[in-house]
Amino acid sequence: MIYSIVVYGAPHSSQAPYSAYHFIKSALAMGHSVYRVFFYHDGALNGSSLAVSPQDDNLLPDAWRKLKELHNMDLVICIGAGIKRGVINQQESQRYERQQHSLDDIFELSGLGQLVDATLKSDRVITFGAR
Amino acid sequence: MIYSIVVYGAPHSSQAPYSAYHFIKSALAMGHSVYRVFFYHDGALNGSSLAVSPQDDNLLPDAWRKLKELHNMDLVICIGAGIKRGVINQQESQRYERQQHSLDDIFELSGLGQLVDATLKSDRVITFGAR
Amino acid sequence: MSAKRLLFIFSASPFGNSLGSAGLDAVLAASVFDQDVTLIFQMDGIYQLVDGGNSASIGLKDYRKGFKALEMYGVDKVIVDAADLNERGLTGNELAIPVQLLTRKEIAAVIQQADTVLSF
Amino acid sequence: MSAKRLLFIFSASPFGNSLGSAGLDAVLAASVFDQDVTLIFQMDGIYQLVDGGNSASIGLKDYRKGFKALEMYGVDKVIVDAADLNERGLTGNELAIPVQLLTRKEIAAVIQQADTVLSF
Amino acid sequence: MMTLHIFNQGTHQTELLNKCLESLTPGDTLLFIEDGVIWTTSSPFDRLNKRLKVTGIDIYTLSEDISARGLESLRAETVQMVDYPGFVSLTEKHNHSISWF
Amino acid sequence: MMTLHIFNQGTHQTELLNKCLESLTPGDTLLFIEDGVIWTTSSPFDRLNKRLKVTGIDIYTLSEDISARGLESLRAETVQMVDYPGFVSLTEKHNHSISWF
Numbered sequence: 001m002i003y004s005i006v007v008y009g010a011p012h013s014s015q016a017p018y019s020a021y022h023f024i025k026s027a028l029a030m031g032h033s034v035y036r037v038f039f040y041h042d043g044a045l046n047g048s049s050l051a052v053s054p055q056d057d058n059l060l061p062d063a064w065r066k067l068k069e070l071h072n073m074d075l076v077i078c079i080g081a082g083i084k085r086g087v088i089n090q091q092e093s094q095r096y097e098r099q100q101h102s103l104d105d106i107f108e109l110s111g112l113g114q115l116v117d118a119t120l121k122s123d124r125v126i127t128f129g130a131r
Numbered sequence: 132m133i134y135s136i137v138v139y140g141a142p143h144s145s146q147a148p149y150s151a152y153h154f155i156k157s158a159l160a161m162g163h164s165v166y167r168v169f170f171y172h173d174g175a176l177n178g179s180s181l182a183v184s185p186q187d188d189n190l191l192p193d194a195w196r197k198l199k200e201l202h203n204m205d206l207v208i209c210i211g212a213g214i215k216r217g218v219i220n221q222q223e224s225q226r227y228e229r230q231q232h233s234l235d236d237i238f239e240l241s242g243l244g245q246l247v248d249a250t251l252k253s254d255r256v257i258t259f260g261a262r
Numbered sequence: 263m264s265a266k267r268l269l270f271i272f273s274a275s276p277f278g279n280s281l282g283s284a285g286l287d288a289v290l291a292a293s294v295f296d297q298d299v300t301l302i303f304q305m306d307g308i309y310q311l312v313d314g315g316n317s318a319s320i321g322l323k324d325y326r327k328g329f330k331a332l333e334m335y336g337v338d339k340v341i342v343d344a345a346d347l348n349e350r351g352l353t354g355n356e357l358a359i360p361v362q363l364l365t366r367k368e369i370a371a372v373i374q375q376a377d378t379v380l381s382f
Numbered sequence: 383m384s385a386k387r388l389l390f391i392f393s394a395s396p397f398g399n400s401l402g403s404a405g406l407d408a409v410l411a412a413s414v415f416d417q418d419v420t421l422i423f424q425m426d427g428i429y430q431l432v433d434g435g436n437s438a439s440i441g442l443k444d445y446r447k448g449f450k451a452l453e454m455y456g457v458d459k460v461i462v463d464a465a466d467l468n469e470r471g472l473t474g475n476e477l478a479i480p481v482q483l484l485t486r487k488e489i490a491a492v493i494q495q496a497d498t499v500l501s502f
Numbered sequence: 503m504m505t506l507h508i509f510n511q512g513t514h515q516t517e518l519l520n521k522c523l524e525s526l527t528p529g530d531t532l533l534f535i536e537d538g539v540i541w542t543t544s545s546p547f548d549r550l551n552k553r554l555k556v557t558g559i560d561i562y563t564l565s566e567d568i569s570a571r572g573l574e575s576l577r578a579e580t581v582q583m584v585d586y587p588g589f590v591s592l593t594e595k596h597n598h599s600i601s602w603f
Numbered sequence: 604m605m606t607l608h609i610f611n612q613g614t615h616q617t618e619l620l621n622k623c624l625e626s627l628t629p630g631d632t633l634l635f636i637e638d639g640v641i642w643t644t645s646s647p648f649d650r651l652n653k654r655l656k657v658t659g660i661d662i663y664t665l666s667e668d669i670s671a672r673g674l675e676s677l678r679a680e681t682v683q684m685v686d687y688p689g690f691v692s693l694t695e696k697h698n699h700s701i702s703w704f
Contacts, residue, residue, distance in 0.1 A: 001695060003694075008704075015611075015637045015638075016611075016637075019611075019636060019637060022667065022687045023687060023690060023691065025687070026687040026688045026690070026691045027691045029688070030688060030691055030692075032691070124694050124695075124699070124700070125699075125700075126609075126694055126700055126702075127609075127700075127702040128611075128702070129611060129702040129703070129704030130704060131704060
């Protein structure tokens with residue numbers, strides 16, 4: 001089956017992205033494909049390349065990178081949610097006259113159309129929610 | 132009276148920092164002083180200089196800047212909460228081998244000792260909470 | 263590709279968090295893609311639809327006006343949980359747009375018909 | 383400056399959010415400053431103290447071990463809401479550290495004595 | 503040493519409200535802000551009132567948050583309104599506060 | 604078109620649980636993950652069970668989350684455990700899902 005995953009929660013503040021990752025790993029191991037992971041709401045914070053785990057205790061940044069490399073998975077940060085939360089790439093940084101940027105290059109910044117498109121092209125959409 | 136304020140919530144995700152700002156403005160207008168604003172938990176995200184409000188509809192970044200300039204208010208981002216969430220200054224960026232940094236220079240990154248110190252030196256500590 | 267039945271459930275109160283605003287943006291995106299869109303408002307999510315209010319007083323933009331524009335986007339299936347409305351002392355007259363009041367049992371049937379459900 | 387009575391209230395369940403971990407860090411900081419520290423665990427916050435568990439299975443660090451180290455930092459006033467414990471089918475034997483079981487009325491009196499209250 | 507209780511969550515957090523109400527000591531003050539102002543309107547306030555077992559509790563709601571949400575006409579009459587300066591005054595009059603969220 | 608309901612909040616969200624339980628249609632499945640697994644232990648599960656008015660609902664709890672929180676010995680016997688692959692299987696068997704949070 002074709003899955004898409006929606007993540008609302010930030011790493012370190014919410015369990016949602018960790019649960020999403022474990023779910024995706026199992027789904028792939030069971031022969032399913034994942035069309036897209038869409039990071040919305042505070043989930044956009046998963047896209048920051050500046051987050052640091054001093055004790056290397058956060059599996060997530062490496063985990064998303066491996067999923068991207070091994071499965072060429074589409075990892076989309078909602079651009080609206082991202083720029084409000086300071087998760088921006090070089091292009092947005094220039095557009096909004098910021099000095100720095102923060103988006104990890106394994107993620108793509110794109111619009112909510114990518115969420116709607118994911119619901120159309122997937123057999124299942126699973127949300128990992130957070131308030 | 133001497134106040135300190137603790138903010139747990141991120142801008143755009145929580146009302147907490149907006150409420151904190153309105154409270155502080157009123158307290159100052161009434162002749163009180165604010166010793167420190169301590170940004171903890173998701174509140175650390177208030178320190179990002181990369182967050183963008185496309186329609187200029189977010190009063191907060193300018194509001195904190197004015198408080199800093201007019202009242203030389205101590206605006207402290209908890210360093211532990213900040214680095215986990217990608218809110219880092221140039222020094223931390225170098226220490227953790229990141230390419231970019233994100234902390235707005237009106238904020239200072241410092242430890243939880245600053246929260247404890249604030250409770251000792253203030254007559255009132257008011258928390259603006261968020262889950 | 264035929265239109266999918268997308269169901270958006272709003273359960274969170276306005277302004278305290280940004281779920282309502284995020285949900286509204288998602289609904290508008292779905293309507294642009296010509297999907298079959300239904301909205302359910304339940305619990306404190308019903309306050310998203312209360313008419314009036316001046317959020318300038320708290321320094322936040324009033325995104326709730328966007329719900330009034332939904333009809334222009336062809337989104338007119340808006341359901342409110344009748345018991346939740348009643349439990350809040352509301353009658354329906356306070357709401358900014360026309361809604362359909364359904365019982366929970368009727369809402370459960372609507373849920374069963376959806377292809378995808380997104381919660382806010 | 384004389385020590386202040388700092389009260390830390392834990393109400394949130396572990397792992398689903400990071401409030402418990404944030405609260406523990408704040409308690410440790412306060413103990414380093416030699417303050418008079420009291421902890422109250424209530425509602426699902428009581429699960430912060432449940433012994434055992436292996437959070438490697440969900441990919442998160444088990445910060446809860448830090449609660450066991452509190453005594454070493456001179457923090458030994460740990461209160462649990464007896465009714466909340468009971469409502470969860472717990473007896474107290476499941477907890478990783480010794481605690482004082484108090485009624486809500488007794489806890490309300492503890493709250494009154496605090497100089498500063500921080501919630502997590 | 504009276505306590506100012508600051509409650510900022512809506513009615514999905516009924517359990518938290520119950521815990522807050524049980525924690526009151528006569529003479530304490532209860533202030534609703536942000537989504538919490540919902541509790542000071544119409545039927546939610548009736549439910550709150552039924553659960554309030556302690557006497558001598560002043561209950562306030564933040565006018566800016568009531569107004570932002572368009573809830574003026576629904577506000578329970580026995581709840582007092584304060585604006586932000588009134589909120590600051592409440593913190594002056596109480597030695598300490600608890601935030602419920 | 605049976606629905607998989609995924610619930611990830613603890614007992615502070617009792618109102619949300621009630622709404623979820625009222626939304627079930629016979630044949631639906633209820634899966635507790637993250638903090639939600641608390642509902643599948645001891646007394647919280649008894650309370651859930653009393654409120655469950657719809658018959659023919661399968662209830663599952665995610666073993667990794669039970670185990671992370673040290674709640675194995677408190678799990679209600681009538682709740683079935685699934686691990687992440689079991690979670691994926693549940694999503695295969697249901698046409699769609701609702702996440703409650």
